Each structure stands twice: as C-alpha cells, then as structure tokens.
Amino acid sequence: MKLTISVIKADVGSIGGHVAPSRKLRAAVAEHIATAGKDVLLDHAISHTGDDVAILMTHTLGTGNAVIHQLAWDAFVKGTEVAKSEGLYGAGQDLLKTSFSGNVKGMGPAAAEMEIEERAAEPFLFFAADKTDPGAFNLPLYLAFADPMNTPGLLLSPKMSKGFRFVIMDVNYTEGDRVIELNAPENLYEIAALLRDPERFVVESVWSRATGEQAAVVATSRLHNIAGKYTGKDDPVMLVRAQMNFPATGEILAPFAIGHFVAGGMRGSHQMPLMPVPLLTGTSYFDGPPLVTSAGYCCHNGKLTEPVDNFAHPFWDTVRDATARKSMEMRRQGFFGAAMLPMAELEYTGIVEKLNELEPRFTVR
Numbered sequence: 545m546k547l548t549i550s551v552i553k554a555d556v557g558s559i560g561g562h563v564a565p566s567r568k569l570r571a572a573v574a575e576h577i578a579t580a581g582k583d584v585l586l587d588h589a590i591s592h593t594g595d596d597v598a599i600l601m602t603h604t605l606g607t608g609n610a611v612i613h614q615l616a617w618d619a620f621v622k623g624t625e626v627a628k629s630e631g632l633y634g635a636g637q638d639l640l641k642t643s644f645s646g647n648v649k650g651m652g653p654a655a656a657e658m659e660i661e662e663r664a665a666e667p668f669l670f671f672a673a674d675k676t677d678p679g680a681f682n683l684p685l686y687l688a689f690a691d692p693m694n695t696p697g698l699l700l701s702p703k704m705s706k707g708f709r710f711v712i713m714d715v716n717y718t719e720g721d722r723v724i725e726l727n728a729p730e731n732l733y734e735i736a737a738l739l740r741d742p743e744r745f746v747v748e749s750v751w752s753r754a755t756g757e758q759a760a761v762v763a764t765s766r767l768h769n770i771a772g773k774y775t776g777k778d779d780p781v782m783l784v785r786a787q788m789n790f791p792a793t794g795e796i797l798a799p800f801a802i803g804h805f806v807a808g809g810m811r812g813s814h815q816m817p818l819m820p821v822p823l824l825t826g827t828s829y830f831d832g833p834p835l836v837t838s839a840g841y842c843c844h845n846g847k848l849t850e851p852v853d854n855f856a857h858p859f860w861d862t863v864r865d866a867t868a869r870k871s872m873e874m875r876r877q878g879f880f881g882a883a884m885l886p887m888a889e890l891e892y893t894g895i896v897e898k899l900n901e902l903e904p905r906f907t908v909r
C-alpha cells in the first residue's frame with residue numbers, strides 16, 4: 545500500500561529554560577491529535593527530544609497535505625495555550641505566523657515526510673535532534689549511505705552496491721528550494737565538498753539507485769531564514785528506512801558513535817559534540833550538549849509498533865562518556881576560536897554590535 549509517514553515538530557514552550565516541555569503541554573498536543581486526527585490518521589506517536597515536541601503520523605494523504613499540516617499546527621496551538629497558562633519559557637516560540645496557510649513550511653514547525661510503498665516488513669528509524677540544525681545529519685547520512693568503511697552492506701548487498709542518490713539543499717537560498725542531485729559512489733568527492741559545510745548544504749533526502757525507493761528524508765528548514773533573524777536552533781527531525789535494500793539499522797546508527805561537532809549548545813552559538821541519548825531526554829550541560837534520539841519502528845498497513853529506544857542500549861553509555869569529555873574539552877577554550885560559531889550563525893547580535901561600535905576607533909598607521 546502507498547503510505548505516507550509524516551513527522552512534524554515544534555518547540556512551543558518548556559520548563560526551566562530550553563529544557564523539556566511539560567507533561568500538560570504534551571498531553572494537550574496528544575489529546576488534539578487523538579481526537580481531531582481520529583478519521584484522518586492510520587496511527588500516530590507523540591514524543592519529545594529536549595524542548596521539541598514531535599508528532600509522528602501515518603496516513604494515505606501524501607506529503608505536504610494541508611489536512612495533516614493543519615492537524616499538527618492546531619495541536620501546537622493547543623500546546624502553546626497550555627505553555628502560556630503554565631508560564632513556560634518560549635511559549636509558542638516556533639509558531640512564527642499568526643494564522644495557518646495550508647503547510648507548516650515557512651511557518652516555524654519543521655516537517656520530514658515521505659510517501660512510500662509499504663514493504664511487507666517496514667522497519668524505519670525516527671531521529672530527532674535538539675540544540676542543533678539540520679546539517680547535523682550530513683555526516684551520519686554520508687557514512688551510512690556512501691562509505692563502505694561504515695556500511696559493509698554497500699559491498700555485500702548487490703542492490704546496495706548500485707549506490708544511493710543524494711538530494712542536497714542550499715539552505716541559504718530563500719526564494720525557493722535550491723537543490724542538487726548527486727550519485728554515490730561516482731560523485732563522492734562532490735557530495736563531500738558540499739556536506740563539509742553543514743550550515744549551508746543539507747542532505748534533504750536519499751534514494752536507492754537500484755529500486756528508486758526513498759531511503760531517508762530530513763527536515764531542512766532554517767528558522768533564521770524564515771524569521772529574518774535567529775529565533776532558536778532548528779532542531780531537525782529525520783526518517784530513515786532500514787534493512788533489505790537500505791542500510792541495516794546498526795549501519796545507520798554506527799556514525800552517531802563519533803559524537804561529531806555540530807552547531808548548537810549554549811545560546812545556539814557554539815560548536816559542541818552531538819550526544820546520542822535515550823528517548824524523552826531533556827537538555828542540561830551548557831544548554832546541551834546537542835542531543836539526538838532514535839526511535840525504531842515497524843509498521844503494517846500504517847499501524848505503528850511500539851518504538852525501540854536505539855540509544856538506550858548500554859553501548860551508548862561509553863559514547864555518552866566520550867561525548868561529555870569532548871564537550872568539556874571544547875568548553876575549556878570558552879569563546880575562543882572554534883568553540884564559538886562564526887558570525888553568521890550566532891543566535892545573538894551582541895558581537896556584531898560591539899564590532900560596529902569599535903569600527904570608527906580603528907586607526908590605520
């Protein structure tokens with residue numbers, strides 16, 4: 545059957561700073577989806593990663609559908625009402641427009657959706673990251689879908705040996721979706737040349753070249769390009785199909801053991817390593833470290849199983865220890881050099897203002 549998997553997420557308020565949404569907020573979102581989505585959705589699951597609430601939905605209405613997007617938008621409006629009534633921080637933060645106009649794209653919430661031909665067994669992984677931006681998934685996707693050092697399936701499986709097509713978006717372009725399609729393995733160096741700049745070039749989707757099936761989709765929205773200023777980190781979500789013609793679950797998870805440095809953490813303005821954490825984890829040290837959760841699902845006729853918590857396994861404790869050490873190492877150099885993000889990526893204007901004030905005081909000898 546043709547099935548659409550949609551995940552739409554937003555930060556509409558959290559407890560104790562940018563840490564985690566309240567139970568009541570999550571309940572309001574869940575209640576709206578359960579009642580208003582009853583006749584529209586095949587299934588759904590509500591979760592949170594850091595301060596972001598994600599609504600995972602299965603249905604048959606295709607991607608970018610107005611009914612589905614309205615459902616999620618209204619749920620976040622309900623969540624915002626609770627956030628305001630509880631005095632939560634950043635209430636309604638990601639709802640950048642006052643009225644809904646058919647699609648959450650460009651309105652604040654982020655969406656990752658794919659329409660697929662459901663397989664007899666349909667294992668897929670739902671990733672959500674907080675305190676970072678969509679380019680955080682560039683490296684894991686490159687390693688999982690293009691590097692046989694990470695993914696032996698690229699050598700072992702005849703279908704996977706045909707490689708994968710990467711659709712990469714220039715997220716600085718705001719007039720429309722500026723994308724390029726590149727094939728692995730032939731265009732490996734071109735793909736790497738773009739993906740090394742995760743603030744500008746972001747993997748939007750990955751496709752099997754053997755079968756044409758979609759393997760992955762990432763929410764690519766950059767909030768500062770919508771609002772014209774920083775309103776928070778973009779905190780991306782991603783869906784990745786696993787097994788058979790796609791990488792195995794373990795091949796998709798393996799790159800997250802690196803704890804690679806990403807944009808995010810304190811005031812959305814630092815470089816910090818990405819820490820894989822159990823589902824429903826909040827934020828802590830230095831408003832980070834940037835965190836990522838992974839829920840594994842299977843579905844049949846759109847009905848979801850319960851999730852498996854991929855980063856709850858004891859293996860990831862060692863990774864978390866290493867990532868915590870890496871975080872503290874980086875923090876030892878404070879604001880200096882690589883620790884703080886380049887000017888264009890800072891969430892605050894203080895440094896630009898200071899430089900402007902100092903400008904006339906420079907003299908040329």
Ligand code: F6R
Nearest residue numbers: 562595675775776777810811812
């Ligand atoms: C992302 C997030 C951060 C904040 C940033 C600025 O979820 O919470 O990127 O947007 O720390 O927050 P303020 O200015 O509210 O302290």
Ligand code: MG
Nearest residue numbers: 555562595776
């Ligand atoms: Mg936040």
Ligand code: MG
Nearest residue numbers: 595596674779
């Ligand atoms: Mg967030």
